[in-house]
Every structure is written in structure tokens, then in C-alpha cells.
Amino acid sequence: MTASISDVRSVVSQTFPQSLNELKDLVRIPSVSWSSFDPEQVARSAQAVSDLLAGTNLFEDVFILRSQKSDSKELGQPAVVARRNPAPGMPTVLLYAHHDVQPPGDLAMWESSPFEPEERSGRLHGRGAADDKAGIMAHVTSLRLLPELVENVELGIVVFIEGEEEFGSPSFENFLSDHHELLASDVIVVADSGNWNTETPALTTTLRGNATFKLTVRTLDHALHSGMFGGAVPDAFMAFAGLVSSFYTPSGSVAVEGLHRSSVPTPEYSDEQMREESGVLDSVSLIGDGHVLGRLWSQPSISVTGIDIPDVANASNTLLPSVSARISVRVAPGQSASEAFSAIQQHITEHIPFGAIVEFEDVNLGEAFSTDTSGWAAQSISHALTQSWDQEVVNMGVGGSIPFISSFVSAFPNAQVLVTGVEDPDSRAHSPNESLHIESFEKAIVAELLFLVDLNSKKP
Numbered sequence: 001m002t003a004s005i006s007d008v009r010s011v012v013s014q015t016f017p018q019s020l021n022e023l024k025d026l027v028r029i030p031s032v033s034w035s036s037f038d039p040e041q042v043a044r045s046a047q048a049v050s051d052l053l054a055g056t057n058l059f060e061d062v063f064i065l066r067s068q069k070s071d072s073k074e075l076g077q078p079a080v081v082a083r084r085n086p087a088p089g090m091p092t093v094l095l096y097a098h099h100d101v102q103p104p105g106d107l108a109m110w111e112s113s114p115f116e117p118e119e120r121s122g123r124l125h126g127r128g129a130a131d132d133k134a135g136i137m138a139h140v141t142s143l144r145l146l147p148e149l150v151e152n153v154e155l156g157i158v159v160f161i162e163g164e165e166e167f168g169s170p171s172f173e174n175f176l177s178d179h180h181e182l183l184a185s186d187v188i189v190v191a192d193s194g195n196w197n198t199e200t201p202a203l204t205t206t207l208r209g210n211a212t213f214k215l216t217v218r219t220l221d222h223a224l225h226s227g228m229f230g231g232a233v234p235d236a237f238m239a240f241a242g243l244v245s246s247f248y249t250p251s252g253s254v255a256v257e258g259l260h261r262s263s264v265p266t267p268e269y270s271d272e273q274m275r276e277e278s279g280v281l282d283s284v285s286l287i288g289d290g291h292v293l294g295r296l297w298s299q300p301s302i303s304v305t306g307i308d309i310p311d312v313a314n315a316s317n318t319l320l321p322s323v324s325a326r327i328s329v330r331v332a333p334g335q336s337a338s339e340a341f342s343a344i345q346q347h348i349t350e351h352i353p354f355g356a357i358v359e360f361e362d363v364n365l366g367e368a369f370s371t372d373t374s375g376w377a378a379q380s381i382s383h384a385l386t387q388s389w390d391q392e393v394v395n396m397g398v399g400g401s402i403p404f405i406s407s408f409v410s411a412f413p414n415a416q417v418l419v420t421g422v423e424d425p426d427s428r429a430h431s432p433n434e435s436l437h438i439e440s441f442e443k444a445i446v447a448e449l450l451f452l453v454d455l456n457s458k459k460p
Contacts, residue, residue, distance in 0.1 A: 003149040003453045005387045005446075011145050012446050019141045019445065020124070020438065022052065024117040026099070026133040027126040033077045033100035033167040042163050045099045046078040049136060049161050053082045056143045058157060060084075063182075067175040076171025077163035083182055084157040092156025093377075093455060094185035094415075095143075095448075096408075097135035097192060098165035101128035102430045109432035123426075123435040130436040131429035134422040135191030136161055138441070142449040146456070149449070155456040158185050162404075165192070168364060169404045176411040187377040187416050187455070188408050189448070194423030196267075196394040198437045201385035201447065203378070204419035206264050206297055206397035207405065209331035209368035211341040212305075215348065216359040217243065220321035227317060235319035237309060239356040246351040247302045252287025258343030259300040260335040264370075264397050266293040277425040297397030300340065301330040330399060337365035337403075366403020369419070377416040377455070384450035385420070388443045420444070 030037075031045035046064050053062045059082040066075040077100060086092050104114035104127050112118040117126035139159055147153055160183060164170060176183065193204040217240045224233060249255045274280075274292050288295040295301075306326040310316070331340040345360060352358050373382065373395055385393040408417055422444045428434050 002457065003450075005450065007149060008446050008449050008453070011148055012141070012442060012449060015141065015145065016442050016445070019137050020441075022140070023124070023129070023133055023137045023441075024126075026136065027117040027124075027129050028115055030104075030115045031100050031128070031163070032103050033164040034103055035167070037103065039077065042077045042100055046080050046161075046163055049080045049099050052136075052140045053080065053143075053159055053161075056140065058082075058084050058143055058147070058153065059159075065175070065179060067171040067178045069170040070173050071170060076175070077167070079163050079175060080159070080161040081179065081182060082157075082159045084153070086156025087152075087154035090154045090156060091186040091455060092158060092184070093187040093189060093452070094158040094160055094183060095139040096160050096162070096188060096190045097139060098132045098162040099136060100163050100166050101131070101133070102166050105432055111433055114432075114434075119438070122439065123437055124441075125433060125435040127434055130423045130427040130434055132165070132192050132421075134436050134441050134444070138191055138422065138444045138448050141445045142452055145449055146452050149453050150456050153456060155452065156185070158183055165404065172404045172407055176407060180411065183411075185412065185415055187418065188412065189381070189451075190402065190405060190408075190417065190419045191421055191444075191448075192402060193398060193419045193421035194425075194427065195421065195440060196396060198424045198426075198440050199389070200391050200394055201389040201443070202394045202396045203373065203382055203385065204398050204421070205371050205373055205395045206333050207369040207419070208297070208300075208333065208399055208401055209335070209337045209340070209406075210364075210366045210401040210403065211329040211331060211337045211344065212364045213327055213341070213360055214324060214362040215327050216322055216324045216361070217352070218322040218357040218359075219354060220319065223318040223321050225317060226319050229319055233319060234354040234356070235321070236323040236356065237320050239353045240323045240325065242353040243348060243351060244304060246347070248287075251289055253289050254300045254302055256300075256302065256344055256347045258346065259329070259340055260332050261300070262298040262332045262334040264294070264298045264333070265395075266291050266297065267394055267396070269293050293397070296399035298332050300332050301399070302344070303328045303330075330401065331368055333368040333370045333397075335368065337367050341365060366401050367406035369402065369405045369409070369417075371417055371419070375416045378418055380454045381418050381420065381447070381451045384447045384454065387450055388447035420447075
């Protein structure tokens with residue numbers, strides 16, 4: 001029994017309203033995994049996902065599991081795992097997504113409530129609608145429909161829905177070790193990336209790594225009156241500002257010796273398209289050098305993502321004794337995160353102005369990812385994406401990082417890792433007004449179902 005693209009589109013179309021409503025129910029759960037938010041909401045989300053997977057009737061057991069964090073004795077957030085063993089000689093595919101979400105941020109910036117999903121102009125708005133609860137529902141829906149399109153489900157299937165990806169996956173390494181046999185698979189599909197645009201599907205083939213840390217700069221043992229001492233005594237922010245400026249060349253490229261560049265193929269893409277999709281103001285120029293996509297996919301970047309100083313409303317006329325900031329270094333594929341951190345640490349030590357004291361804390365490292373698209377599974381999913389969108393798939397890099405993918409590669413070195421997703425340039429994941437393009441969501445389900453049907457039809 002072979003299912004055609006029209007067969008798959010038909011069964012998905014019939015049940016898509018149900019899938020969209022179930023996605024809305026998931027979005028209504030504020031499953032923020034950050035330590036300062038209510039963990040009961042993450043547990044509630046895990047239970048909802050467990051119920052959805054149990055409802056597919058493909059698995060004898062669906063587990064809600066937790067493992068110890070790598071840096072403490074605390075348990076991580078709950079993950080959901082289900083497994084169906086393969087028939088003899090058949091492959092096993094692992095379908096990954098995560099059910100936790102980013103904090104909503106400034107509620108005043110949202111056009112609708114972040115946890116009350118709302119459809120507007122063909123998009124579903126809400127926190128987690130695109131990142132990554134649509135990924136969960138793409139898995140659930142395709143699994144639910146698979147028995148309608150094949151005579152016997154012989155493919156091995158594992159579903160792994162993580163509960164703390166947005167908080168850095170602190171128990172991920174231990175989870176893979178604790179449940180290695182349960183998660184063992186030949187193909188891993190990570191539904192946590194995006195597409196080229198709403199009309200063109202993509203397979204993510206490269207991701208930058210990351211090295212993030214808290215940096216504290218000190219120049220004084222206490223605050224001083226800025227009028228009495230300014231001009232002779234350096235305050236911490238002055239030293240910090242000088243240090244940050246040393247990270248960059250005049251064009252905005254990274255100037256830190258020891259941070260490598262790599263080279264990956266880039267499709268046609270203009271500076272004007274980058275400006276439009278990113279929202280750069282008309283008077284502001286882009287930064288860096290080389291092809292604009294190469295700057296994102298294969299060059300390092302350094303960003304200050306948070307800083308502890310008095311806000312304007314509470315500013316007083318004082319020189320600051322210390323400044324703490326969160327520094328995020330994106331690492332080009334081909335360089336280890338530890339090597340990149342050593343390079344930025346050495347640069348800071350050698351370039352800190354005025355002999356200021358620096359401290360490095362809370363270091364987090366994540367490895368870059370690069371995959372070979374010549375494998376049978378990559379060819380199968382590329383064909384499925386092309387069929388579903390009726391548009392040739394694009395192999396793309398992503399400037400962001402998904403560190404746990406390298407953990408998958410280490411734990412299952414013989415598995416093919418494929419990175420897909422439902423986001424598009426307008427999704428605004430992690431930002432206010434996050435949204436999902438509804439038509440792309442349906443196409444993603446069609447593509448995944450086509451892929452599963454194909455894997456179920458032949459042995460690799």
C-alpha cells in the first residue's frame with residue numbers, strides 16, 4: 001500500500017481543524033521552564049502531551065520522566081517519552097520537540113494575550129505557537145494518521161518531548177544516559193527550526209555553537225559621587241564599554257583573535273531581504289563582511305544580551321563600582337565551544353581597560369552542528385518537504401544554536417540527525433507577538449507523514 005501526496009493531503013486536511021485546536025490548548029498552558037516560574041505549569045504541559053501521544057494508540061506506554069541536572073542534585077523538568085519497537089530489519093525514528101516555552105516578556109508589547117491563542121491574518125499568535133508546540137502537534141498528528149495510510153506500522157517510533165529546552169536543557173546529558181536504550185534510534189528528527197519562508201521548505205544543515213557567560217567588571221570598592229570624582233577615577237561601566245568596543249572591527253565584524261570562521265554554501269539572498277526580515281531601521285547599516293548569510297551561518301558573533309546597572313528611573317550621580325553582563329558568543333561550525341570560550345576569555349583579560357578586575361561565572365557551552373544530506377533519511381525527508389510545499393527544499397544554515405543536537409550526535413553516533421521545523425522569518429520566536437503561519441503548519445504535517453510512510457515502506 002503506497003500513499004500518494006494527494007492521499008496524504010486529504011487525510012491531513014480532514015483532521016487539521018482538530019490539530020489546530022489541540023495546538024491552541026497547548027499554547028494556553030504557560031509552560032515556562034525558567035526557575036523563577038511555576039513548575040506546575042510545565043508538569044501540566046507534560047501531562048497534556050502525554051495524553052495526546054497516548055491517544056494515537058501506537059504506544060503501549062507513554063512515560064513522563066525526569067533526570068538529575070548536570071550541575072546540581074536537582075531534577076530537571078519533566079519530559080515525555082513514548083516508544084514503539086520496530087519489526088525485524090526495520091529502522092527506528094525518534095521524533096523530538098519541546099513543550100516548554102520562553103517567558104512572555106513585556107506584556108505591553110503583545111497585541112494579544114501571550115497564552116490565549118488568537119488567529120489573525122492566517123497566523124496563530126501566542127507564546128509557543130511556533131516554538132515549539134507546533135512541532136509537537138506535527139508529530140502527534142502524523143502519528144495519529146499513519147495507520148490510515150499503511151497496512152501495518154512496522155517502523156520503530158520513539159517520541160521525545162523535552163521540557164526544559166528554553167532553559168538550556170540542564171538535565172539533557174543525564175537524560176540521554178539514563179534512558180539511552182529507550183531513546184535508541186537510527187534517525188532523529190528535530191522539529192525545532194524553521195523554513196526558508198512561508199512558500200519554501202528548508203532542512204537545517206548547519207547551526208552555530210555558543211559560549212555564554214556572566215562577566216563582571218570591577219574598578220571601585222564602593223560607589224562614588226560622579227561630580228567629585230568623575231574625570232579622574234574610572235567607573236566600571238566606562239571600563240566595560242571600552243572592553244565591549246574591542247570585540248568588534250569598525251565594520252562590526254568580530255575582532256577577537258582565535259574565533260574561527262568557516263565556509264558553507266549560501267543560496268541567493270540580498271542585504272535588502274535581510275533588512276526587511278530583521279526590521280533594521282532605515283538609517284542603520286548592516287554589520288560585518290562577506291555574504292550576508294555567511295555572516296549568520298559561518299562566522300562568529302558576540303552580543304551583550306543583558307546587563308545589571310541602574311535603570312534611568314533610578315539613576316543617581318554616582319560612578320558605578322561594578323557592572324555585570326551576560327555575554328553570548330556564537331561559534332562557527334568547525335570550532336569547539338570550549339576553544340571559542342578560551343579565545344574570548346583571553347581577549348577580555350588582555351584588553352580590559354584601566355587594569356579593571358574581571359570575573360567569569362556561569363559559563364555555558366554548546367557545540368555547533370553540521371550534517372551530511374546524502375544519507376537515505378535526509379533524501380527521504382527532503383523529497384517529502386519538496387512534495388508537500390510543491391517547492392524545492394532549501395538546505396540552510398541557522399545563526400542560532402541548538403546545543404542538544406550535538407549531544408544527540410555523541411549519544412547516537414550512527415543515527416542520522418535531521419533538523420526541520422515550522423517557523424518562518426515572521427514567527428518572532430522568543431519575542432513578543434510570536435506566531436505560526438497556519439498553512440505552513442499544515443504542510444509540515446503533510447511532509448512528516450509522507451516521510452513516515454516512506455520509512456515504513458522499505459528497509460534502509
